[in-house]
Amino acid sequence: xxxxIALIMPALVAVGCAHQQPVVAEQTDPVNAPSTPxxxxxxxxxxxxxxGKEDLEAAVKNATIRFDFDAATLKPESQxxxxxxGSVLKKHPNLKVRVEGNCDERGTTEYNMMLGSRRAGVAxxxxxDLGVAVAQVDDVSYGAEKPVDALHxxxxxxxxxxxxxQIAR
Numbered sequence: 001x002x003x004x005i006a007l008i009m010p011a012l013v014a015v016g017c018a019h020q021q022p023v024v025a026e027q028t029d030p031v032n033a034p035s036t037p038x039x040x041x042x043x044x045x046x047x048x049x050x051x052g053k054e055d056l057e058a059a060v061k062n063a064t065i066r067f068d069f070d071a072a073t074l075k076p077e078s079q080x081x082x083x084x085x086g087s088v089l090k091k092h093p094n095l096k097v098r099v100e101g102n103c104d105e106r107g108t109t110e111y112n113m114m115l116g117s118r119r120a121g122v123a124x125x126x127x128x129d130l131g132v133a134v135a136q137v138d139d140v141s142y143g144a145e146k147p148v149d150a151l152h153x154x155x156x157x158x159x160x161x162x163x164x165x166q167i168a169r
Contacts, residue, residue, distance in 0.1 A: 052092030056167055059084040060097065065123055065163035069104075072118040074126060078163075082123060085165060086130035093133060096168035099123045101141040104157035109143060116141030123163045138168060 063081040065074065074082070089095055101120030103112040120139035127137050149156035 052088055052095055053167070055088045056085070056092070056095050056097070059088050060165045060167060063165045065119075065165070066158070067119055067161045067163075069157075069161065070115070072115065072122050074122055078123075079126065082126050082165075083130065086127050086132050089127065089132045089136050090130070093136065096136045096138065097127075098166045098168045099127075099137065099139040100146075100164045100166060101139065102146055102160060102162050102164070103144045104160040105144045105147065105152070106157065107144070112143035113141050116143045119161075119163050123165070 059081075063085060065078040065081065067073070067075075085097065089097065099120040101116030101118070101123075103116050103119075105112075107115070117139070120141055124137045124139045128134050144160070147156070147160045148162070149159045
């Protein structure tokens with residue numbers, strides 16, 4: 001009896017499936033078509049490939065890296081910010097950033113350019129140590145040429161001792 005059921009079941013399934021009506025798409029008359037344009041849908045393959053630029057913009061938005069006077073050592077909060085940036089860069093090897101080293105106004109122009117370069121280099125090395133490709137990170141020193149606060153106070157100088165990370169174009 002079980003053998004008979006095993007032989008009959010596939011035939012019943014095939015007969016049942018053969019009687020299903022095919023789904024026909026509704027056709028419209030192009031002359032009397034509605035005036036609103038059809039919405040184009042991007043293929044799934046490209047819709048699933050994020051560029052990562054928005055993620056990188058969010059990561060660099062608040063990623064100012066602060067330094068102590070006459071120092072180029074990353075603080076824990078700076079490391080956290082760089083880890084977020086590094087995470088995005090590793091996922092999206094087409095993206096690049098530029099680390100800009102800055103100093104306060106104290107010291108000679110040559111010294112500040114060198115210190116700004118050391119500060120930018122420390123952040124760049126941290127990113128590459130995280131696994132970011134060397135080609136994705138550039139660095140530059142502005143010394144004391146681009147202060148964010150032009151006052152001559154300790155608070156202003158502290159704001160100016162920084163690295164800023166910019167998305168490279």
